[in-house]
Amino acid sequence: MRYVSTRGKAPVLGFDEVVLAGLANDGGLYVPDDWPVLKEKEWRSLRGLSHAELAVRIMLPYVGAALTEEDLADLVEAAYARFDHPAVAPLRQIGPHDWLMELFHGPTLAFKDHALQILGPLFDLLLTRAGRRVAIVGATSGDTGSAAIEACRDRAAIDIFILYPKGRVSDVQRRQMTTVDASNVHTLAVDGTFDDCQALVKSLFGDPSFRDEVGLSAVNSINWARIMAQVVYYAWAGVALGAPDRPFGFSVPTGNFGNIFAGYVARRMGLPIDRLVVGSNRNDILTRFLETGVMVQEKVEPTLSPSMDIQVSSNFERLLFEMHGRDAAEVRAAMEGFRQSGRYQIPSDLHQELLGLFRGHRLDDDETLEAMRLIRDTTGLTVDPHTAIGVVAGGVAGRRDEGGVTVSLATAHPAKFPDAVERATGVRPALPDRLADLMTRPERSREVPNDTRALQAVIRAGLGR
Ligand SMILES: *Cc1c(COP(=O)(O)O)cnc(C)c1O
Numbered sequence: 001m002r003y004v005s006t007r008g009k010a011p012v013l014g015f016d017e018v019v020l021a022g023l024a025n026d027g028g029l030y031v032p033d034d035w036p037v038l039k040e041k042e043w044r045s046l047r048g049l050s051h052a053e054l055a056v057r058i059m060l061p062y063v064g065a066a067l068t069e070e071d072l073a074d075l076v077e078a079a080y081a082r083f084d085h086p087a088v089a090p091l092r093q094i095g096p097h098d099w100l101m102e103l104f105h106g107p108t109l110a111f112k113d114h115a116l117q118i119l120g121p122l123f124d125l126l127l128t129r130a131g132r133r134v135a136i137v138g139a140t141s142g143d144t145g146s147a148a149i150e151a152c153r154d155r156a157a158i159d160i161f162i163l164y165p166k167g168r169v170s171d172v173q174r175r176q177m178t179t180v181d182a183s184n185v186h187t188l189a190v191d192g193t194f195d196d197c198q199a200l201v202k203s204l205f206g207d208p209s210f211r212d213e214v215g216l217s218a219v220n221s222i223n224w225a226r227i228m229a230q231v232v233y234y235a236w237a238g239v240a241l242g243a244p245d246r247p248f249g250f251s252v253p254t255g256n257f258g259n260i261f262a263g264y265v266a267r268r269m270g271l272p273i274d275r276l277v278v279g280s281n282r283n284d285i286l287t288r289f290l291e292t293g294v295m296v297q298e299k300v301e302p303t304l305s306p307s308m309d310i311q312v313s314s315n316f317e318r319l320l321f322e323m324h325g326r327d328a329a330e331v332r333a334a335m336e337g338f339r340q341s342g343r344y345q346i347p348s349d350l351h352q353e354l355l356g357l358f359r360g361h362r363l364d365d366d367e368t369l370e371a372m373r374l375i376r377d378t379t380g381l382t383v384d385p386h387t388a389i390g391v392v393a394g395g396v397a398g399r400r401d402e403g404g405v406t407v408s409l410a411t412a413h414p415a416k417f418p419d420a421v422e423r424a425t426g427v428r429p430a431l432p433d434r435l436a437d438l439m440t441r442p443e444r445s446r447e448v449p450n451d452t453r454a455l456q457a458v459i460r461a462g463l464g465r
Helices: 015-021 040-044 051-066 069-081 112-130 143-152 171-178 194-205 208-214 224-240 258-268 285-292 316-323 328-341 348-355 365-379 385-397 418-425 452-462
Strands: 002-005 030-032 091-095 098-102 134-139 158-165 185-190 248-253 273-280 294-296 343-345 358-362 405-410 446-448
Touching (some): 051 224, 069 112, 091 365, 098 224, 098 385, 112 143, 112 158, 112 224, 134 194, 143 171, 158 171, 158 194, 158 452, 185 194, 185 452, 194 452, 208 452, 224 258, 248 258, 248 385, 258 273, 273 385, 316 348, 358 385, 385 405, 385 418, 446 452
Parallel strands (some): 158 185, 185 446, 248 273, 248 405, 273 358
Antiparallel strands (some): 091 098, 294 343
């Protein structure tokens, strides 16, 4: 399998190189040059497999010669062994045609663990083989950071630097990053928003000499391997609920568009997904875009669902590439225009095509609290604010043609957002036992200004310590 950049000016690479590179050097994102498609009988043959067995079958076409089937099986077994539920991604029925898939049973309690628990060891394996080291730099709106740190801590070939927007992540989210005691882990509090953090990371990648000097790499959802690993649970839910013999919708609380793009990929692989619902909070750039066909960047507002406090959804570029028939020149023009003016308008025929699959729905904070209450009253389940948005969005915008079902993705454990949950339901969710002392562990973090040069100096000084 070869990978091409959405902007068409970066070298075509194999899987191992794409994983280690993260972002393409033309500023684009890597995608497979062709989507592997499973036939109906191949989908049926996945029934009854364990999550790990299914993961190998879904991911094998993407890794090409970079990993043997055995290597891949070892990686996924070890990754899922760290989850605290034997099903890895259990499904719960919450209505006549509605399911909830719990993606928060990994070490850091958010869906990010599904991909990062595979990506961390994968990096280490590929680097050790190649005799290389990398400096992983990532921006987090809250959950990627801890998941990446947990996956990369104490790995000899990796230094990891995580940027988060100071004061804009929950206490639990921050502490999951700052209390990790490992010398290769560097947690950096940026004076700015998540979009500022993400722009800083992109600016580091845009400086080729710095990039080579420190061996820069990324584990943000711009890294293809994360998308690939997330396709697994869409396939898992689909197969468990009767694919390929009936249609599905998924509802996904969305920020950077990485999770829901994995759903799109599952569809390209032949899973009969007929609806993908984008759940938004007040930072509703994607929902507005779906409604109007115009993407207009606004100021990021802090909300009760901080992992979605994003106005620039990086992975949308991958969808744009597909929508434009893989015409990289169109993508370059669109992205350049958006960068300059904060505005992009999709041609109306493509907008209509998009609406054939995608819908958006937004909830403000009051509606999110109301949703958490309602879900608790009707199902007995306590859900986090992101999940609540997804469930309501799925109810409003999910389609249920002839026996179809909607699966909402529970992206975080409620204990990650105890204040919001308590405000909504009156009950303060407890952290799992293994994290019970989180709020009293000592913190380590460093403040950095929103400035590329200053950040470069901090990274240089932190390497190999
Ligand atoms: C990261 C995250 C999201 C958003 O996922 P994207 O892949 O960025 O769209 C939603 N909910 C939670 C809890 C998250 O951690």
